[in-house]
Amino acid sequence: MRILLAYTLLATAAVVFADDPSTLVDLGYAKYQGTLNNATGNVNFQGIRYAAAPTGTGRWKEPQPPATTSGVQLADKLPNTCISAPGLGVNTVSPFLPPRSSHTRRRLPGTPPHSEDCLYLNIATPKVGPGNLPVVVWIHGGGYVEYSAWYFNAEDLVRGSNDQVVSVVIQYRLGVYGFLSGQKVHDGGVLNAGLLDQQFALQWVQQHISKFGGDPAKVTIWGESSGAGSVVQHLIANGGNTQPKLFRAGMLNSHYLPPQYPYNHRIPEQVFTSVVEQTGCSSAPDALACLRQADVGLLNRANNNITAEGFWGLLTLTPVIDGKFITDRPSVLLGQGKINADTILTVDNTHESALADLVDPSTADTVKIPEYLANLWPELTKTQIDEAVALYADLGKPIDQAIAINSDSVFLCPSFPVLRALKGKGFKGQLAVPPAYHLDDLVYLFPTSFIGIESSPPFNNTEFKNNFVQSYLKFVVSLDPNVKWNTSNTLPHWPQWTENGHAEMVFNKTEANQPSFQVVPTEKGLIHRCAYWDKVSTNTWQ
Numbered sequence: 001m002r003i004l005l006a007y008t009l010l011a012t013a014a015v016v017f018a019d020d021p022s023t024l025v026d027l028g029y030a031k032y033q034g035t036l037n038n039a040t041g042n043v044n045f046q047g048i049r050y051a052a053a054p055t056g057t058g059r060w061k062e063p064q065p066p067a068t069t070s071g072v073q074l075a076d077k078l079p080n081t082c083i084s085a086p087g088l089g090v091n092t093v094s095p096f097l098p099p100r101s102s103h104t105r106r107r108l109p110g111t112p113p114h115s116e117d118c119l120y121l122n123i124a125t126p127k128v129g130p131g132n133l134p135v136v137v138w139i140h141g142g143g144y145v146e147y148s149a150w151y152f153n154a155e156d157l158v159r160g161s162n163d164q165v166v167s168v169v170i171q172y173r174l175g176v177y178g179f180l181s182g183q184k185v186h187d188g189g190v191l192n193a194g195l196l197d198q199q200f201a202l203q204w205v206q207q208h209i210s211k212f213g214g215d216p217a218k219v220t221i222w223g224e225s226s227g228a229g230s231v232v233q234h235l236i237a238n239g240g241n242t243q244p245k246l247f248r249a250g251m252l253n254s255h256y257l258p259p260q261y262p263y264n265h266r267i268p269e270q271v272f273t274s275v276v277e278q279t280g281c282s283s284a285p286d287a288l289a290c291l292r293q294a295d296v297g298l299l300n301r302a303n304n305n306i307t308a309e310g311f312w313g314l315l316t317l318t319p320v321i322d323g324k325f326i327t328d329r330p331s332v333l334l335g336q337g338k339i340n341a342d343t344i345l346t347v348d349n350t351h352e353s354a355l356a357d358l359v360d361p362s363t364a365d366t367v368k369i370p371e372y373l374a375n376l377w378p379e380l381t382k383t384q385i386d387e388a389v390a391l392y393a394d395l396g397k398p399i400d401q402a403i404a405i406n407s408d409s410v411f412l413c414p415s416f417p418v419l420r421a422l423k424g425k426g427f428k429g430q431l432a433v434p435p436a437y438h439l440d441d442l443v444y445l446f447p448t449s450f451i452g453i454e455s456s457p458p459f460n461n462t463e464f465k466n467n468f469v470q471s472y473l474k475f476v477v478s479l480d481p482n483v484k485w486n487t488s489n490t491l492p493h494w495p496q497w498t499e500n501g502h503a504e505m506v507f508n509k510t511e512a513n514q515p516s517f518q519v520v521p522t523e524k525g526l527i528h529r530c531a532y533w534d535k536v537s538t539n540t541w542q
Helices: 152-161 175-179 183-188 193-212 224-240 266-278 287-292 295-308 331-335 369-376 382-392 398-412 413-419 463-476 522-536
Strands: 022-028 032-035 033-037 045-051 072-074 122-123 133-139 166-170 214-224 248-255 344-350 426-431 503-509 515-521
Touching: 022 193, 033 214, 072 515, 122 193, 133 152, 133 224, 133 463, 133 503, 152 166, 152 463, 166 193, 166 398, 175 193, 175 295, 183 266, 193 214, 214 224, 214 463, 224 248, 224 413, 248 463, 266 287, 266 295, 266 344, 331 413, 344 413, 344 463, 369 398, 369 426, 382 398, 382 503, 382 522, 413 426, 413 522, 426 463, 463 503, 463 515
Parallel strands: 032 072, 133 166, 133 214, 214 248, 248 344, 344 426, 426 503
Antiparallel strands: 022 032, 033 045, 045 122, 122 166, 503 515
């Protein structure tokens, strides 16, 4: 992923008012004292524990309620981050096809403190009072192996909503800690622990958010990249019939969908074996028990190595079909109309995979599309690969074809089954401001916290930023991005996406550097290519 800089908190503008009851919340198991931001009037609660530390025997177990804590806890500091692996795979060959590569993993500088004790969330609210404000829950991305609440200031979303929502940013177990799979994990622990953490946090929101001024009946879950992928996991969780309901709507930015294998498929089993070998647990009579006792340093090293060994731009430790929480591939459940939401809003970036971290730029002169397809999707048949080669042959040079294959199969096409499952009750958009790479949207949504290569958005225009950001928050408030809040809104009417209309809102700028907002039909070529990926989803495990 793009190299990130740690962001600076707005703590200098915040003062704790220990005697102010509007910043004190009693959760039953603990009392938390928030901080009032004098510059904005918003209240921030940082580092609220929503589950017990999943350490020791709690590794690869379901999240548990926090222990009761006496006294008042100051919620004025960001929590430990979940242990992460530094970025995406950098292997030029898939580890699931011989031979294996020996690349050394690049590391992000300035990685914040991390710990297994990381199941916390942050909340920002324009006021603490009656439970009547819509709620947005942000699930961070990072390929299921990195990032944390450090990069996403909850107050950014409150400000973006004109103080009309309560914002929650959650953390969850990552990498080997959150997504280790295999038969032994199934038998002696839980699969998809990171997803279960997310669900536990959503249950926490249902129980407690009214104490922060939020309405539990008006929750929207939102994520980017694997955070959007996580949203889709909750859309299809429990066969699309989670009871009681945990949210009413979802929002997807750059929906990331890697292969989602059955938990005991050969690839998750290969990953499990690798973790066991790298932690010295190969000869243990109970490998999972040995892993629970393993030194965190050994687990971290295995986490980093396995991530680095993944094929360039992909992740290895990701959700699986566990037979209980996730009962089948996303495309299967969505095709059956099994979905835990009334509506969604989904937005992609035009050139998602042109980012160098997603397709190896050093292969520009050497990439061969059949080999690229086989490495990206190890279980495609030769016939399917040949069909894809022909399908993408006219999309420029081989490196351009590889970028298009990655972008279509991993990011763009997975959103269409979600839209179809909602039968005309969803909205689709596209961020097209150049370069429109993966992550470019986050600089608009989190202007004080998410810092990528740019120090400001690619298009630093007030009208554009207001329209882009407020579209999401209007959807949170009213389930409709068309609601008029103020005169700064200059978007045309944004129709819902239907199988017949294919209408989507394109956020762009003109050559004269003026904002451009247009409703256009989804490109026919993309629809055609996505039909291919739908057809081969049994082999891509999507």
